[in-house]
Amino acid sequence: xxxxxxxxxxxxxQIQKKSRQKTHSDxxxxxSHAGKGTPDDLMALLSPAAEKELETMARVxxxxxxxxxxxxxxxxxxxxxxxxxxxxxxxxxxxxHNKMQRAVLTPRQTEEEAKQIxxxxxxxILMVTGEHPQKAGLSYLRKALHQLTRHxxxxxxxxxxxDTSEYQTLAREGLNTVYIYQETYHRGHYRHYHPAGPxxxxxxxxxxxxxxxxxGIHKAGLxxxxxxxxxxxxxxxxxxxxxxxxxxxxxxxxxVSFPRLRPFAGNYPPNHPVSDxxxxxxxxxxxxxxENVELALSTRESARFRDHAFQLGITSMSAGSSxxxxxxxxxxxxxxxxxxxxxxxxxxxVAMLVNKGYxxxxxxxxxxxxxxxxx
Ligand code: SF4
Numbered sequence: 001x002x003x004x005x006x007x008x009x010x011x012x013x014q015i016q017k018k019s020r021q022k023t024h025s026d027x028x029x030x031x032s033h034a035g036k037g038t039p040d041d042l043m044a045l046l047s048p049a050a051e052k053e054l055e056t057m058a059r060v061x062x063x064x065x066x067x068x069x070x071x072x073x074x075x076x077x078x079x080x081x082x083x084x085x086x087x088x089x090x091x092x093x094x095x096x097h098n099k100m101q102r103a104v105l106t107p108r109q110t111e112e113e114a115k116q117i118x119x120x121x122x123x124x125i126l127m128v129t130g131e132h133p134q135k136a137g138l139s140y141l142r143k144a145l146h147q148l149t150r151h152x153x154x155x156x157x158x159x160x161x162x163d164t165s166e167y168q169t170l171a172r173e174g175l176n177t178v179y180i181y182q183e184t185y186h187r188g189h190y191r192h193y194h195p196a197g198p199x200x201x202x203x204x205x206x207x208x209x210x211x212x213x214x215x216g217i218h219k220a221g222l223x224x225x226x227x228x229x230x231x232x233x234x235x236x237x238x239x240x241x242x243x244x245x246x247x248x249x250x251x252x253x254x255x256v257s258f259p260r261l262r263p264f265a266g267n268y269p270p271n272h273p274v275s276d277x278x279x280x281x282x283x284x285x286x287x288x289x290x291e292n293v294e295l296a297l298s299t300r301e302s303a304r305f306r307d308h309a310f311q312l313g314i315t316s317m318s319a320g321s322s323x324x325x326x327x328x329x330x331x332x333x334x335x336x337x338x339x340x341x342x343x344x345x346x347x348x349x350v351a352m353l354v355n356k357g358y359x360x361x362x363x364x365x366x367x368x369x370x371x372x373x374x375x
Pocket of ligand 1: 085086087088089092093094095096129130131199
């Protein structure tokens, strides 16, 4: 059954009700399956009943992560190539209706940004754009990718959803990973957050990770925008999506991110705020559900939170991020998507990791083994 049909059968209200019915013994049972959880286990770990077991969840999640990944954290940095966007996502600073300076980096500007970023030590770069098929469509992305693979052993992408054949084209150019967040699995409310533009098409977005699997992209990143809807329900459905994809596209690797709504010009307050404690519950629930999945935490979160949370299940972190096109070589505050909460330099983040006994991994060996090394 396609995941879309499965989702239709998983009514959000029923998930909330079942989550509230989970008991302490359900949580204990889920802990006994740590690393290889069932859907029922994930629901228990995300439930209110699990709040009392948070210390245990954190300890077991940390142990599992150390066993599987060692004391390492992969570092990456976003490169915003464009803030042009035809969509109207109500929570985003790049919203088409938001009056702001717009920019699409030229090849020369992209080169400048790449050199600045390479000088910081990064081997993994994340290409980011708004959605603008005319100004930053496949042809633009392909050229930028071609340019960036000359500087970086691993290039990933967070842009508009594309067709399978387009992903195949980009995979041939060296694209390794695509992050595509569903924002919310609540189909009825999705339209409210995405009232116009191509992103209003819930189903096309939902099916994007499947197209990535078909296209042979190495890794697909999933997630929801925390704060839009009930986080327990949306996170449970993310887990079900992950399981579906792992079953049908088992050659693909997967990653889950935990973006929480951040302030931007025009502010959109969270409808369902997620506390720090709840975010820790969510991160550790995912690790207990799946011992192998990459869990990523970005600079949307504060230094204080990241310094604590990364030790409890996270395997990948961004560092030194700017969310504006050209932000590494030419700072202009009017172009940014959202405020970055952890403003530390990459070297400061590395020092923090080393201080806690961790090693910062600048290069992703998956990408190097796949692509045959630096181009
Ligand atoms: S979230 Fe993405 S698609 Fe939506 S307005 Fe922002 S940049 Fe555009």
